Amino acid sequence: MHWPAEAIWEQVAPWLPGFTVEVLPQVDSTNSELMRRARAGSLDPILLVAEQQTAGRGRLGRSWQSDTGGSLTFSLGLSLAPRDWSGLSLAVGLAAAEALHSQVRLKWPNDLWVGDRKLGGILVETAGVAGSPSRTAVVGIGLNLARPPADGLSTAPAGLNELLPGLDRGQVLLRLAAPVLATLRRFEEEGFSPFVEGFRRRDALAGRQVRLSDGTTGTAAAIGEDGALLVHTAAGLVAVGSADVSVRPA
Numbered sequence: 310m311h312w313p314a315e316a317i318w319e320q321v322a323p324w325l326p327g328f329t330v331e332v333l334p335q336v337d338s339t340n341s342e343l344m345r346r347a348r349a350g351s352l353d354p355i356l357l358v359a360e361q362q363t364a365g366r367g368r369l370g371r372s373w374q375s376d377t378g379g380s381l382t383f384s385l386g387l388s389l390a391p392r393d394w395s396g397l398s399l400a401v402g403l404a405a406a407e408a409l410h411s412q413v414r415l416k417w418p419n420d421l422w423v424g425d426r427k428l429g430g431i432l433v434e435t436a437g438v439a440g441s442p443s444r445t446a447v448v449g450i451g452l453n454l455a456r457p458p459a460d461g462l463s464t465a466p467a468g469l470n471e472l473l474p475g476l477d478r479g480q481v482l483l484r485l486a487a488p489v490l491a492t493l494r495r496f497e498e499e500g501f502s503p504f505v506e507g508f509r510r511r512d513a514l515a516g517r518q519v520r521l522s523d524g525t526t527g528t529a530a531a532i533g534e535d536g537a538l539l540v541h542t543a544a545g546l547v548a549v550g551s552a553d554v555s556v557r558p559a
């Protein structure tokens with residue numbers, strides 16, 4: 310397997326000093342590894358790719374299973390000091406969707422969907438930097454290249470090779486890494502507002518019946534300016550923050 314580490318480094322290093330690319334044959338989770346490094350004080354911007362994860366993690370404490378070869382798993386680590394963190398994970402999802410294909414849609418907050426099937430997921434975590442207003446953002450992306458078996462998955466899976474046949478993991482990473490990092494930098498400067506319209510154009514939930522994880526049902530409206538999911542419910546319009554619910558079409 311050829312990983313285009315040098316090509317990615319050449320695209321990114323000129324505007325992100327100290328940037329490195331690292332490929333590991335195996336790790337528990339690229340997010341866990343970068344969070345450990347961030348907490349230990351290692352702060353240089355990094356792309357960490359794993360050929361295989363043994364304990365991949367998803368949002369809300371779920372696990373992320375991926376089959377070696379059939380999926381791409383990586384994390385980006387970068388110190389950021391935005392005025393407001395709201396919407397960061399949505400902006401990352403949008404950057405990934407735009408870098409991949411016009412048919413990739415966003416299922417709030419940041420799953421990548423093809424039709425109503427899940428192509429990939431994003432896990433954003435942050436670690437504090439002692440004595441600094443910055444935090445290290447660790448942005449993990451897991452993407453199916455081949456469509457995995459649906460067994461045991463709550464949402465039917467999709468594979469990128471349905472849209473882009475023949476692309477290997479390295480080529481997909483090359484498409485994603487620089488645009489996602491550039492989005493993180495832009496978000497730090499400008500917040501979520503430059504990304505609102507782009508998200509709304511790819512929003513897979515707008516106008517759909519949804520069920521929140523607390524059992525509330527309603528109709529999803531467009532996302533708010535801060536990235537909250539707005540839902541018309543029997544009790545009125547509710548703004549849902551990204552951390553506390555999962556949403557699926559009812």
Ligand code: BTN
Pocket residue numbers: 337338339340341362364365366367368369371373381382383384420429430431432449450451452
């Ligand atoms: C989700 O769908 O809930 C998010 C899935 C995120 C998976 C990626 S794979 C690379 C990185 N390392 C992890 O352990 N998780 C993220």
